[in-house]
Amino acid sequence: MDPGTLADQQNLFVGELLAAEPQLEKTTSWVRKMQNLLCRKSEDNLRLLLKEGRDTLLSRLVPALERDAAAIRASLVTSWTTSPVEGQISRLKMIKRTMFGRAGFELLRARVLPIS
CATH class of the missing domain: 4.10.910 (30s ribosomal protein s13; domain 2)
Structure with missing residues (x-):
């Protein structure tokens, strides 16, 4: 969620959610970093990002991503797609x-x- 694209009422709601669940802010931040890594093919370190993901609400997803780490790395360095x-x-x-x-x-x- 990009706060710049939300209406005022939505921003208030998101603020209340983040206040009620502190882990949610950490999780959304991690998701943004993963999105940046995958969509923009950034130079972020995948291993460190997956390690950081273990402390989020999506920690159950991390082992599957670690199993597919080689494929994720390959998608970052190759230009072709299926x-x-x-x-x-x-x-x-x-x-x-x-x-x-x-x-x-x-x-x-x-x-x-x-x-x-």
């Missing part, structure tokens, strides 16, 4: 689900592949 492929897989699954029980592979193929 997003287009993942998008096509999601599209194919959606088409298949909408046809559930209606036809087999031939109809699915006809709906997915362009007509030439």
Whole structure:
């Protein structure tokens, strides 16, 4: 939550939440740091950031991130992505689900592949 994008009433509510739960401020700060690391491919030290995450409300997420640390590091240094492929897989699954029980592979193929 960026305080600059919130309305006055929302800022008051967020302030009350942070006052009621001190760990929430630490957690939101950590999430912002993770967002900066992943979205901006910053030079922050991933190992230190994950260690810091153990003291937040999201501490149960940290072991999974540590298991995937090599993949996270690779995403920070490489320029390629599998997003287009993942998008096509999601599209194919959606088409298949909408046809559930209606036809087999031939109809699915006809709906997915362009007509030439």
